[in-house]
Amino acid sequence: MHPIVEGFFDTTTGTVTYVIYEREGTSCAIIDSVYDYDPVSRRPFTQSADKIIAFVKAKRLTVEWILETHIR
Numbered sequence: 001m002h003p004i005v006e007g008f009f010d011t012t013t014g015t016v017t018y019v020i021y022e023r024e025g026t027s028c029a030i031i032d033s034v035y036d037y038d039p040v041s042r043r044p045f046t047q048s049a050d051k052i053i054a055f056v057k058a059k060r061l062t063v064e065w066i067l068e069t070h071i072r
Contacts, residue, residue, distance in 0.1 A: 006055065010034045010048055015070075017052060021061050028056065029065040 001022055008017045013034055021028035034048035056063060 008048070008051055008055075012036075017048065019052065019055060019061070021059065025060045026062070027064040028059075028061040029067060030056075030063060031067045032069055033066060 003020050003022060006019045006021075008019070009015075010017065015032060015034060017033050018031040019028055020031065030052060033052060036045045036048050037043070038045060
């Protein structure tokens with residue numbers, strides 16, 4: 001097995017969300033997804049998640065795991 005690791009850099013938080021999978025059409029893991037939040041309006045939004053969702057759909061992946069390594 002040779003996993004493919006795709007990184008998505010978030011400029012606001014300075015963190016990277018990773019999608020790890022073996023090939024198109026297989027299971028994947030998402031590591032350190034970003035929760036977008038506007039402190040002024042106090043509302044969440046989904047810009048970062050939308051990018052990951054679009055990638056997962058384009059590659060026909062099935063999300064099996066969502067892993068968080070730095071929850072506060």
